Amino acid sequence: MSSPSPSSTLSDSGFEDELLCSPVRCASDSQVCDYEDSETCFIIQRLNQQQFLALNCLSRQPQITAEARSKLVSWLIAVRRQLSLSFESCCLAVNIMDRFLITTSVAADCFQLLGVTSLLIATKQVEVYSPRITQLLSLCCNSFSREQLCNLECLILLRLNFRLAAPTLAFFLDYFTSRFTGHQTGEFISAQNAHLHKEPSSAENKWRWLACKVCELSLADYTFNKYMPSVIAQCALKLAKDLLKTQSVQNSEDNTGASKMLCCEEEAPLTCENQLLFQQCMEDLKLLVSLNQEAVQDTR
């Protein structure tokens, strides 16, 4: 029996209005299948993100400030690199931490423990392997005990009612970049699918890296606590594209690759309300990047 065409399947799902335009590069059947799978994930995650938004999570905290949160999240980003964890774990950890802060007031001397415990929970949810507790405790200079961490882990899980399937910034970032470039890449490309993937151009790699950098900055900045992850991801990608355009003018050697990559199709038209939100988020990101020039200038 033949598989149904993607359009008829999507019509049955009732999500037709939500769908974005089909990417131009999806030509072969196998890519269409990959695309359909990815699209369904996107629809589910976008619909889900509202209920996981940790709006104004510091409003009831007597001892935790936006600056303290920024320091802790920046540290968690460094930790995830050191432990070779995925960006998704990092994003989920921050979400778990923020949502816990809504339910519970936390003393300043416990805040770091909350950070590593949230990271532990996130890795148990999404990683193949989790870091050892002793490893996490040593990163805190052994200021806390295993018992304290384990007790806090249970407390967090119960306070959040085990609701851990938060749509993350990492998901939307990966989704949008995969869609724009028309193929999937990752740390591992299985031999089985090798012939379906082509190597991403250096321009695409720069774009991804820069967008991820911008997202990391937004993760640590409390200003972006009010934006949906999908909004931040799209704005970060657009900003990264604009920044690379500026760079490509200065470096004529990269013109060919950069301009080819940067001719990605634009987003679907936005509603009036969304447009305002996007503009506001975009302005905030521009300001954030201008204040952190050295971070986005680093070469990998």
Added chain:
Amino acid sequence: MNKMKNFKRRFSLSVPRTETIEENEFTEQINQLNIRCNDGVVPNSLGLHSLQPSPVAPDSQAQSPTQLQYRNKVQHRRFSMEDVTKRMSLPMDIRLPPEFLKKLQMESPPPCKPLSRMSRRASLSDIGFGKLETYVKLGKLGEGTYATVFKGRSKLTENLVALKEIRLEHEEGAPCTAIREVSLLKNLKHANIVTLHDIIHTDRCLTLVFEYLDSDLKQYLDNCGNLMSMHNVKIFMFQLLRGLSYCHKRKILHRDLKPQNLLINDKGELKLADFGLARAKSVPTKTYSNEVVTLWYRPPDVLLGSTEYSTPIDMWGVGCILYEMATGRPMFPGSTVKEELHLIFRLMGTPTEESWPGITANEEFKSYLFPQYRAQALINHVPRLDTEGIDLLTALLLYDTKRRISAELSLRHSYFQTLGENILSIPDTSSVFSLREIQLQKDPGHRSSVFQPPGRGKNRRQSIF
């Protein structure tokens, strides 16, 4: 003939419509329960004094999960049982503790508005949810590395439950299997997926309270001497695919489908269980572990090391289960990865570029140097399965994951045509047996009545682990 009539009549009586409607209402309401977390959760032994955070009630943002409006009747100051259960979205057959009702009567009539989340949780805690005393242990069902499972009874509803006690003494904290099982399962509400009723935390362990089903598919096969009615095979297959389709639509992969994890009750309802290895498919380029799915039910792409799988990972296992129900024996009972692959290739044929695009570039596959087997005709191995069944089985066991049939498409396969069209449009929370035309038959090899599966002592559910 009369014997068959009596048999059918007994089955009909066991699934009356009114009972089904009530059961569905019960299931739906139970799924709306929340967990009350008391301050006492934090043990006194914490060295760091500051690690005793106080709860902050987000009253301004909390909303009742239901839109139920309570209308106070001026004529009756006493609250009836029905009023309370309706207001809190509780099952109708619940027996509320007398102390709770007394406390309610002493309070002034509450204003006419939905309960906030916090006050609803507090009320649920007063009734007994989230508390160990609410449940009575009746016996041990099985034990594993992280957990012990007991049969139990709820004092509130008098219904049987399965109590899964997860030990928290593990040096790495709460097991990731428990975290994933709860976080994924609590969002799944389907007649063919086991229901998680409650979660209880004590110092020593985390107890998950599941609905109780007294058998699983492996046990069912044992009880009928591995000779099932082919009609029953079809009904069980449909229920398995129905629950799985619901999961896959939400991008949740079960990753451990096997007969032991398919629970069956005395009505013949089949439910997916044990979501400890389950996973939400999230980031598109995410890699996953390739050490999932019990070996006999693991697809060849994962056996060859693939970590970029999706919903097709479960469909291969479904095919193996269909074969096992139809023949009474496992399809590919290998003891090592290499042997497993060998058994698969010997029956289904060694993969080629035609049957599995890209296989000749797979280093793992090339290193094994498998002989070139030709595919054998499945009909010779599954003689009791009809043409349509063979076609479905073939579609489930395709090497190319992109062509392997999905759960949703399987439900519409012609193999299930004899079950009628109504079965495709019943609500997610309705049992297939809510349709009068769906009835189990007596299995040819069954040794005792389906209604009274023989008890095999405390370790009858050892296979869970």
